[in-house]
Amino acid sequence: MKKIYSLIAFVTVVLTACQKQPSLSPTGYVKKGMVITLPQTTQFASTNDAKAKIPGILNTNYPQVDNGSSATVTFTISPVSVKPADSLLTDISYTVADADYATVLGANPKYKEFNTAQAIAFLGIKYPTAVPNQLSFLTYIYYESGVTPSAVAKQTDTFLFLNGAWVKCYTLTADQYTSTGHPFGDFSTSDDATLTSYLNLVLKSDIAVSANASAGDVKYMSFKYYNSKNFQRIVPLTFDGTNWVTTPITGTLGFAKSDGKWIVDEAISYTLVKADYTYIGTQTTAGSDAARANIAQYPDFNISAPTDATYWSDSDLNAALTAVLVNKFKATSNAGQKYIITYTVYSFGKTSNVAKTFVYDGSNFSISTQ
Incomplete structure (x- = not known):
């Protein structure tokens, strides 16, 4: 009987030794330079709101991404709305x-x-x-x-x-009402469908506003509105990089993973304004003569087809954006500083906003690889 017990013990030891042991927790995998667009159903109240909440989204969706990874995230900012307590x-x-x-x-x-x-x-x-x-x-x-x-x-x-x-708030003047075809100094129900376009025109025509506008800026527009009685209405408009709108806009932020946490990458986010497109068209050598003439007139890059006379190739587009970075930021840039540049492209009748990340090496700007 003693021998039988010894044999059983030996078999048990052998089977235990041969059994596959549990693997250690995965160490993760590097996924540098992720470019992510969050669905429009996920909206944020502001850029600061996005900075606070997106790290949690990245942790949930990319739990195995290693330290040292980065993510460029495009997100949606919900439109601002205001309902005055009384506007009579x-x-x-x-x-x-x-x-x-x-x-x-x-x-x-x-x-x-x-x-x-x-x-x-x-x-x-x-x-x-x-x-x-x-x-x-x-x-x-x-x-x-x-x-x-x-x-x-x-x-x-x-x-x-x-x-x-x-x-x-930004209160319309008599001259601004007149400029929109309303010399009597008010809007009414018949203007509802075109009201945003009127207000957009007012802001884009105001040099003090248009020269300094950045994507995400909000203006609370105040104007007289007649509907059986006189009201003073408030409509918040948000600058999307090109126009002042009441619809959701997109923003882009960079994030980096460090010590197991996603943090906001201190890249500088900048959206091209009309003056930048004019600068590209009139003060640089980027792209073709026809492309530069076109962008000086229309604030977007035509990427529809290479056969178009006004087409911007990716290398030409990079040269144009680099020229803007040199003009605006080189004098104050430090080596290693990143810039997330948002610009508008035109493709087969539709416009959309696109972002690229550049890094300054102390002498030149180049596309970031991380």
């Missing part, structure tokens, strides 16, 4: 009286006038219990150093109580 013009209008200036400026002020910050301070005093999205159509003597002429003048501005603070 007679309810929200107020003209600052002489005595009101003292509430902010102190007793017997030398000049009875407000700049923007002082007007906002006055609204905090005038409406100490303001409710979310409350409107104020405020008439006052306005003077802003370096902004208005030396002679002060009475002005009416729209202010919106947004996220716990009063903000100054």
Whole structure:
């Protein structure tokens, strides 16, 4: 019997030794330079909201990607919407009286006038219990150093109580109504279908706005609207890199995986504006003569077909974007700095936004490989 037990023990040892042992946890695999477009059903309130939430999405969808990997993620920002608590013009209008200036400026002020910050301070005093999205159509003597002429003048501005603070909206002027074919100074129900295009035209025609606009910027447009009564409506418009729209827009961010976590890559995101396309068309040698003439007129790169006279090949397009980077960023760039450049392409009748990532090596800009 002793021998039988010994044989059983020997067989058990052999079988145990030959049995495949559990494999160790996978160490992951490098997947450098991932380019990801999130579905439009996944929308973010802002770029900062995207920065906070996309790392979690990357961790869930790409759990085995190694440290040192990167991802360029295109995402959708949901349109901003505002519903004023009350927009009836007679309810929200107020003209600052002489005595009101003292509430902010102190007793017997030398000049009875407000700049923007002082007007906002006055609204905090005038409406100490303001409710979310409350409107104020405020008439006052306005003077802003370096902004208005030396002679002060009475002005009416729209202010919106947004996220716990009063903000100054973009209020249309009489000349701007006239420029859109509305010399009587208001819009009505008959303008509903084209209202966004009118407001877009106003902003694109305002050099102070268009020269500095960046994708994702929001302007709260305030205008008079007649529908049996006079209202002051608010429509937020978001700049998509080309136009001011009320529809969702796309953005692009870079992320890097470090110590097992996805973090925002501190790349600089920049979207080409109309002035950049004009610069490419008139101040560079990128692309053909016909392509440059075309892009100076239309702010997009034609990638429809190589047989088109205005076609931009990938190498020509890279040269054009590099020229913009040199013009805008070389003087202040440090070696290793990344730039995510978003631009508009035209293909067979449709336009869309595309992004490329460049890196500065201390002397030149080139397409990033990571």
